Amino acid sequence: MSKTETPDLNIERDVGNFHYDTTYEFDAGVGLSEATIDYIADVKGEDEWVREFRKKALKVFNDKPLPTHWASRDLENIDYTKIRYYLSKGQRPSRSWDEVPDEIKETFERLGIPEKERAYLAGVEAQFDSEASYSNMKEELSKQGVIFVGSTEGLKEHPEIFRKWFGKVIPIGDNKFSALNSAVFSGGSFIYVPPGVKVKQPLQAYFRINAENFGQFERTLIIADEGAEITYMEGCTAPKFETSTLHSAVVELVALKGAKIQYITVQNWSENVFNLVTKRGLAMEGAEVKWIDCNIGSRLTMKYPGVIMRGEGARGEVLSIALAHDNQHQDTGAKMIHAASNTTSNIISKSISIGQGRATYRGVVAMPKHLKNCKNNTECDALLINTNSRTDTYPAITVRGNRNTVQHEASVSKVSAEQIFYMMQRGLSEGEAMSLSVNGFVNDLIREFPMEYSVELKRLIDLEMEGSVG
Amino acid sequence: MSELVIKNLNVSIGDRPILKDFSLTIPKGEVHALMGPNGTGKSTLAKALSGHEDYEITSGEVLLDGENIVGMEADGISRSGLFMAFQYPSEIPGVTIANFIRAALTARLEEGQNFSAPAYYKELYQHMDELKIDRSFTSRAVNEGFSGGEKKRCEILQMAMLKPKYAVMDETDSGLDIDALRIVAEGVNRMRGPDLGVLVITHYQRLLDYIVPDKVHVMWDGRIVKTGGPELARELESRGYDWVKEELAEPVA
Ligand SMILES: Nc1ncnc2c1ncn2[C@@H]1O[C@H](COP(=O)(O)OP(=O)(O)OP(=O)(O)O)[C@@H](O)[C@H]1O
Ligand SMILES: [Mg+2]
Numbered sequence: 001m002s003k004t005e006t007p008d009l010n011i012e013r014d015v016g017n018f019h020y021d022t023t024y025e026f027d028a029g030v031g032l033s034e035a036t037i038d039y040i041a042d043v044k045g046e047d048e049w050v051r052e053f054r055k056k057a058l059k060v061f062n063d064k065p066l067p068t069h070w071a072s073r074d075l076e077n078i079d080y081t082k083i084r085y086y087l088s089k090g091q092r093p094s095r096s097w098d099e100v101p102d103e104i105k106e107t108f109e110r111l112g113i114p115e116k117e118r119a120y121l122a123g124v125e126a127q128f129d130s131e132a133s134y135s136n137m138k139e140e141l142s143k144q145g146v147i148f149v150g151s152t153e154g155l156k157e158h159p160e161i162f163r164k165w166f167g168k169v170i171p172i173g174d175n176k177f178s179a180l181n182s183a184v185f186s187g188g189s190f191i192y193v194p195p196g197v198k199v200k201q202p203l204q205a206y207f208r209i210n211a212e213n214f215g216q217f218e219r220t221l222i223i224a225d226e227g228a229e230i231t232y233m234e235g236c237t238a239p240k241f242e243t244s245t246l247h248s249a250v251v252e253l254v255a256l257k258g259a260k261i262q263y264i265t266v267q268n269w270s271e272n273v274f275n276l277v278t279k280r281g282l283a284m285e286g287a288e289v290k291w292i293d294c295n296i297g298s299r300l301t302m303k304y305p306g307v308i309m310r311g312e313g314a315r316g317e318v319l320s321i322a323l324a325h326d327n328q329h330q331d332t333g334a335k336m337i338h339a340a341s342n343t344t345s346n347i348i349s350k351s352i353s354i355g356q357g358r359a360t361y362r363g364v365v366a367m368p369k370h371l372k373n374c375k376n377n378t379e380c381d382a383l384l385i386n387t388n389s390r391t392d393t394y395p396a397i398t399v400r401g402n403r404n405t406v407q408h409e410a411s412v413s414k415v416s417a418e419q420i421f422y423m424m425q426r427g428l429s430e431g432e433a434m435s436l437s438v439n440g441f442v443n444d445l446i447r448e449f450p451m452e453y454s455v456e457l458k459r460l461i462d463l464e465m466e467g468s469v470g
Numbered sequence: 471m472s473e474l475v476i477k478n479l480n481v482s483i484g485d486r487p488i489l490k491d492f493s494l495t496i497p498k499g500e501v502h503a504l505m506g507p508n509g510t511g512k513s514t515l516a517k518a519l520s521g522h523e524d525y526e527i528t529s530g531e532v533l534l535d536g537e538n539i540v541g542m543e544a545d546g547i548s549r550s551g552l553f554m555a556f557q558y559p560s561e562i563p564g565v566t567i568a569n570f571i572r573a574a575l576t577a578r579l580e581e582g583q584n585f586s587a588p589a590y591y592k593e594l595y596q597h598m599d600e601l602k603i604d605r606s607f608t609s610r611a612v613n614e615g616f617s618g619g620e621k622k623r624c625e626i627l628q629m630a631m632l633k634p635k636y637a638v639m640d641e642t643d644s645g646l647d648i649d650a651l652r653i654v655a656e657g658v659n660r661m662r663g664p665d666l667g668v669l670v671i672t673h674y675q676r677l678l679d680y681i682v683p684d685k686v687h688v689m690w691d692g693r694i695v696k697t698g699g700p701e702l703a704r705e706l707e708s709r710g711y712d713w714v715k716e717e718l719a720e721p722v723a
Contacts, residue, residue, distance in 0.1 A: 413563065422560035424544035425520050425553075426574040426628065433545075436573055440564025440611065 016237025017270060018110065019210050020103035024129070028086035030213070034058065037183060040086050044152050044186070047159070057172045057182030064176040072329055074300050078274055083215040083246055085184045086130045091152055093125070093135035100126075104133045111237060113206050120452055122201035123148050127218060128208050130186040137203070145194040148203055151219045154190025161192050162221055169252035169282050169308070177276040177302075181217045181250040188218030188249065193228035193259075202231040202264070202450070207247075209238035209273070215246040222252070224259035224287075231262040233453065237297075240270040244299065247273055253281035253289055257311065260288045264453055268460060269297040271327055277303045280335070283343075285311030292449055293320040295330050296460050304362060306335030309343035309374075316345040319449075321442050321457070323464055324357030324389075333362035333394075338374040338404070347378040350442050353389030354434075354465075363395040365406060372403035380410040383441045385434060413441075435465035472498040472535055474552075474636045474667055479530035481511075481518040488514045490692035492530070496636065496667040501658075503670045503678055503703060506689030507711050512671045513557055515689075516638045520554045521547045534636065549578055551635030555625040555642050557671075561613040567624065568594065568608040571631050578632075597630040601657050618645030626657045636667045643677040655680030675707035688714050 028039045037058055041051040066075050094100045097114050108114065108126050117124045123137030125148070132150040141148070147158060154162045172182045189205050209216050224230050238245055247269060255261045261281060269275055275298040281289030291305035307316025318334035336345035351359035359382065367374045382391040391412060399406050415437045423433035438461055439446075446454045474496045481489035488511045496502050506512055518525040519532060521544035532539050539547045562570060571594065576585050598605055601623050613621050622642050629637055639658070643651055658668065658681050670681060678686070678700060686703045688696040688711070695718050696702065706714070 416560070419560045419562060421520075421522055421544060422556065423562065423570075425548050425556075426570070426632065427545050427548040427577040428573055429545050429577070430543075432573065432577060436565055436570070437562065440562060443564050 016111065016208075016268065017240050019239035020107060022089070022103055022210060024087045024089060024211075026086065026088045026090070028084065030084055031081045032058070032083070032085055032184070036085050040184060040186060043086070043088075044091055046152075046155065049163075050155055053167065053172070054183050054185075057179050060173045061176060061179035061183055064173070064179060066176060071302060072300055072331060074329065075274075078244065078246060082213055082243075084211065084213055085215055085217070086186055087211050087214060088129060088131040088186075089133070091131055093132040093150060095134075095136050097134060100133050104128045107208060107210065108134070108206065111206065111208070113204075116204065116452075120201060121204045122199055123203045125150065125189050125203075125205045126208070127187040127205065127216075129211050129214060129216065132187055141199060144197050146197060146199060147190065147192040149190050151185060151188045151190055151221070154221070158190070158192070161223065162190050165223055165252065165254050166221055167252075169254060169280050170250050170278050174278060177248045178250050178278040181219060181248050181278070184215070185217045185219035185250065187216070188220040188251075189222070189232070190220070191222040191230065191232065193224045193230045195225040196227045197225075198229040199231070202233045205232070205234045207234065207236040209236075209245055209247065212241045212245070213243055215248065218249045220249065220251040221254075222261060222263070223254045224256060224261050226256045227258045228256075229260040231264065231450070233264040233266075235266050235268070237268055238270045238273055241272050243272065245270075245273045247275045247277070249277045249279075251277070251279040255281060255283045255287035255289050257284050258286045259284075260290075262290045262292065263305075264292040264450070265294060266453065266457055266460065267293075267295045267297055267301065271297065271299050273298045275299075275301040275303065277301075279303065279305040281305075281307045281316070283307055283309050283311065283314035283316055285340075286313040287311060288315040288317070290317040291319070291334075292453070293318065293332070294457055295320070295322045295332055296464060298330075299327065300329045300331065302331045304333040304335050304364075306337065306364075307345060308337040308339055309345065310339045312340045312342045314340060314343045316343070318347045318349070319445055320349045321445065322349075322351040322359050323354070323438075323461065324352070324359045325354040325464065326356045329358045329360070331360040331362065333360075333364075335364040336366070336376055337364075338367040338371060338376070341371045342373045343371075344374070345376045347376070347380075348445055349380045350383070350445055351381075351391060352383045352385065352438055352441065353391050354385045355389060358390045360392045361394065363397075365395075365397045365399070367399045367401070367404040367406070369401035371401065374404040376406045378406070378408045381441070382410075382412045383415065383438065384412065385415045385438075431466035435462040438465055474535075475531070475533040476519070477531040477533070479515075479518065479532065480528045481514055482526050482528055483514065483524060487528075488525075488692055489518065492693045494669075494687065494694060496669055498635065498667045499664045500684040501662060501668040501670060501681060503672060503683040503686045504689055505672060505686065505703060505706055510689045511692045512689055513640055516554050516557075516640045516671065519547070519552060519638060520544055545577070553629050553632055553634035553637040555622070555629060555637065555639040557640040557644070559613050559621045559625055561611070563611050563614055565612055566609050567612055567627075570612045571628060574628070574632060594631060597627055600660070601627055601630075602653050603627060619647060619650040622646055623650065623654060623657075626654055630657065630661060635665065636669070638669045638671065640671045641673065642670070643672055643674060651677065652680060675703050678703045690714065690718065
C-alpha cells in the first residue's frame with residue numbers, strides 16, 4: 001500500500017466486498033412485467049399518475065432496441081428476466097442510525113458513512129438495495145426550508161414542488177435505460193433548496209447494493225431555486241458476485257436563475273456491475289451546473305453527464321476521471337447543449353487504461369446557429385499503462401454559425417517501462433510508481449475538487465494501482 | 471563487509487552477452503572511475519546492478535555489504551542502498567520533484583516512523599541551494615522540459631536526499647557546462663566520506679580533475695582490462711584507448 005498520501009481515510013479496494021444475508025419484507029420477485037410495476041406502486045402507495053408514468057415507461061423500454069449500433073455489445077449480456085427489481089425492508093427511512101436495522105447499520109458503519117456525516121456533511125441518505133434506510137439532514141437546513149428526502153416521499157408529500165420537473169430534464173424515452181429507470185425507479189434523493197439559500201456543507205447519498213441478481217434504480221431530482229447553492233455527493237459500492245448486477249439511475253438537476261449545483265460522484269462499483277446512468281442538468285439564466293464524475297469501478301459504465309444551458313449567461317461544466325483496468329470498460333463523456341446566447345461550457349476528461357482496460361470518451365457540444373457568443377472548451381487526455389490498453393475518443397461537435405467558439409484539445413500519453421524503472425530505482429514499488437504516475441496525470445484536475453473528495457479519490461487510485469500490478 | 475562486490479557477473483540483453491565475467495570491488499569510502507569506449511557495457515553494468523528486467527544476469531554475484539542483490543526487484547535494491555544516477559533520466563509528467571523525492575523517502579520509512587515535512591523541506595532547500603537549483607524547481611515535474619544539465623543536477627539532488635551507501639553515476643558529466651560540472655562535482659565531493667562508495671562512469675578526464683578517484687578502471691568488451699590510479703585517466707585522455715587494446719592483445723600474440 002502506498003505511503004505517499006498522508007490522510008488515513010477508511011477506504012479499501014475491497015471495502016465494499018462483503019454482504020449480509022438479509023430478509024426482505026418486500027420483494028417484487030424476479031423478472032419485469034406490469035405486475036412488477038403494480039407491486040412497486042402498491043408497496044409505495046403511489047398516486048395514480050406515478051403508476052401511469054411507470055407503465056408508459058415500461059412500454060418505451062420494451063420497444064426501444066439496445067443501442068449496440070454504437071455502444072458495447074456487452075449490453076447484450078444483461079438478462080432482464082433474471083433481475084430482482086425491488087427489494088426492501090420498508091419504505092420509510094429512519095431519521096436516526098439507532099433505528100436502522102442492525103445489518104444495514106453495520107454495513108454503513110463499515111463504509112464509514114456515519115463518521116463522515118459527523119465530520120463534514122449537512123445531510124445523508126443511505127440507500128440499501130431499493131430504499132433508503134436512513135435519511136437525515138441538519139435541523140438548521142429544514143428550518144431554512146431545504147427539503148432532502150427520498151423519491152417516494154418527495155413525490156407523495158411535495159408533489160407541488162417535484163412533479164413540475166420530474167421527468168422533464170430527462171424524458172422517459174431519452175434512452176432505453178432512462179425508460180427502464182422510469183418504469184421501476186426506487187430510492188434516490190429529492191432535494192429542494194429555496195431561493196437564496198446557500199447550503200455550505202455537502203449533502204451525501206450513498207448507494208449500497210447488498211443483494212445478488214439485483215437491479216438498483218434510484219432516481220434523483222435536485223432543484224435549486226433562484227440564487228440557491230448546493231453540493232451533492234454520491235458514493236456507491238456492492239459486493240462482488242459471480243452474477244452480474246445492474247445499476248441504472250436517472251439524475252435530473254434544475255438550477256433556476258443564478259443558482260449553482262455541484263454534483264460529485266465517485267463510482268466504485270464492483271466488477272460485476274453494469275452501470276448505465278443518465279445524468280443531466282438544466283441551467284437557467286446565470287445559473288451553473290457542474291458535474292464532477294469519477295468512475296473507478298464497474299464492469300461497464302455508460303454515463304455522459306450533460307448540461308442544457310437554457311438561460312443567458314448559464315454555465316455548464318463536466319470534470320471527469322475514468323480508470324479502466326482488465327475486464328473494465330469505462331464509456332463516459334459529456335453533453336453540452338447551448339440553448340441560449342452567452343453561455344459557457346467546459347469539459348475536462350481524463351482517462352486511464354491499464355492492461356486490457358478500455359476507456360472511451362464520447363462528447364457532444366451543440367450550439368445552434370441563431371445563438372451568439374457561446375463558448376466551449378473541451379480537453380480529453382488519455383493515459384495508457386501497458387500496450388494492450390485501448391482508448392477511443394469520439395467527440396461530436398455541432399457548432400453552427402460563426403458567432404460561437406469551440407476549443408478542443410486531446411492527448412494520449414503512456415507510462416513507459418523506463419519511467420517505472422526510474423521510479424523503482426528510487427525505491428518505489430511498482431504499484432507506488434504507477435499510482436504516482438497516475439496521480440501526476442490527474443493532479444491538476446483533482447485540485448479542482450472539494451478537499452474531502454480529492455483525498456478519497458487519490459486513495460482509491462493508489463489502491464487500484466497497487467491491485468493492478470501483475 | 472563494507473563494500474560493493476561484483477563477482478564474475480555475466481549479463482545478457484536478449485541472447486547477446488554484454489558483460490563477461492565482470493568483477494569489481496568498491497569499498498565504502500572510495501571513489502572509483504570506470505572508463506571505456508562506447509558500447510563496451512558501462513551503462514549495462516549500471517542497469518544490471520539496479521535490477522532492470524531487460525538486463526538478464528545469467529551468472530555471478532553482487533554483494534552489497536554482504537547481501538546478495540542479484541534477483542531482487544529494482545525498488546528493493548534501491549532501498550538496500552544502491553543509487554544510480556541515470557545517463558538518460560526519465561521524465562515523470564505531473565509529478566513534482568518535491569513529491570517524488572518525498573515518495574522515495576517515505577518508501578524507506580520503517581514501521582512506526584513518521585515523515586517530517588518541515589525537516590524534509592529544510593534539507594531539500596539546502597541541497598538545492600548548494601547545487602544552484604532554483605527553489606521554484608520543487609514544483610516542476612521531474613525532468614519534464616529540463617535542460618540536459620538540469621536533469622543531471624536533479625539526479626545529484628536525489629542522491630543527496632536519499633543518502634545511498636553506494637552510487638553508480640553514469641556519465642553525470644555529459645551535457646554539463648563548465649560551471650555546472652564544477653557544481654555537480656562539488657556536490658559529489660560533499661557526499662564523499664566513509665559511508666559512501668561511488669562508481670563514476672565517464673569518458674572525460676575533466677570530471678576526474680574535480681572528483682579525484684581512488685582508482686580508475688578501463689573497461690573493454692564487457693570486462694575490466696586495466697586498473698590504475700588517477701594517472702591512468704590522464705593517460706587515456708592523451709593517448710586514447712588503442713594502446714590499451716594493443717597491450718591487451720600482446721600476451722595472446
Ligand atoms: N536495452 C537494450 N536493448 C538492446 N541492446 C542494448 C540495450 N542496452 C544496451 N544495449 C547494447 O549493449 C551494448 C552495451 O551498451 P551500453 O549502453 O552498456 O554501453 P556503454 O558502455 O554505456 O556505452 P556509452 O559509452 O556509449 O554510454 C551496446 O551494443 C548496446 O547497443
Ligand atoms: Mg552508457
